[in-house]
Structures are given as structure tokens and as C-alpha cells.
Amino acid sequence: MGLRESLRKLKEEEEAQKKLSVKREVKKELTKLKNQIKTTTKKCVMCSRDAQYSIKGSSEWYCKDCAKECFGDLSHLKKT
Ligand SMILES: [Zn+2]
Incomplete structure (x- = not known):
């Protein structure tokens, strides 16, 4: 070549x-x-921002901040 x-x-x-x-x-x-x-x-039920977390068996959605505020930690929550 x-x-x-x-x-x-x-x-x-x-x-x-x-x-x-x-x-x-x-x-x-x-x-x-x-x-x-x-x-x-998905919208956060607290502040209607984009939500990434939900409670198992529930149709309520939370953004990271609200989920932390309401539940303390995110381990109980299902992440999308
Ligand atoms: Zn929120």
C-alpha cells in the first residue's frame, strides 16, 4: 500500500x-x-415542582426537597 x-x-x-x-x-x-x-x-404535591419521589403504594409525588422535609430521609421513598 x-x-x-x-x-x-x-x-x-x-x-x-x-x-x-x-x-x-x-x-x-x-x-x-x-x-x-x-x-x-410528575409534579410535587407540596410545591408543584418536578417530582422524582413517591411513597410506595401511593400516587402522591414529591420533589427531593419536600420529600426530605416530610420524611426525613429518602429511603422509604421510591425514586422514578
Ligand atoms: Zn416539592
Whole structure:
């Protein structure tokens, strides 16, 4: 393989790598967005901010701060 050809090949591989990492970035952003949508559907019953915690067997949701304030610790709570 000549130098010119191997250089071309190296460049091609570089491009392919770049495309792959862009794909990965997009996928990551999409997952983040999906998670955001999921969490924004739940509202804290105390302050109506986004809630991530709920009591087991209950439909009431709490944000981290309110959950801490009400229950002291988060170990009894289910995290989304
Ligand atoms: Zn709250």
C-alpha cells in the first residue's frame, strides 16, 4: 500500500469514527430529552415542582426537597 493510499484510508476511518460519535451524542441527547419528558409529567404535591419521589403504594409525588422535609430521609421513598 502506498503512502497516499494509506493516508486516504486513515482519513476515511477518521470520518467514520466522527460519524459514529455524532450518532452517539444524538442518542444521548434523545435519551436525556425522553427522561425529561417523563419526569415533568410528575409534579410535587407540596410545591408543584418536578417530582422524582413517591411513597410506595401511593400516587402522591414529591420533589427531593419536600420529600426530605416530610420524611426525613429518602429511603422509604421510591425514586422514578
Ligand atoms: Zn416539592
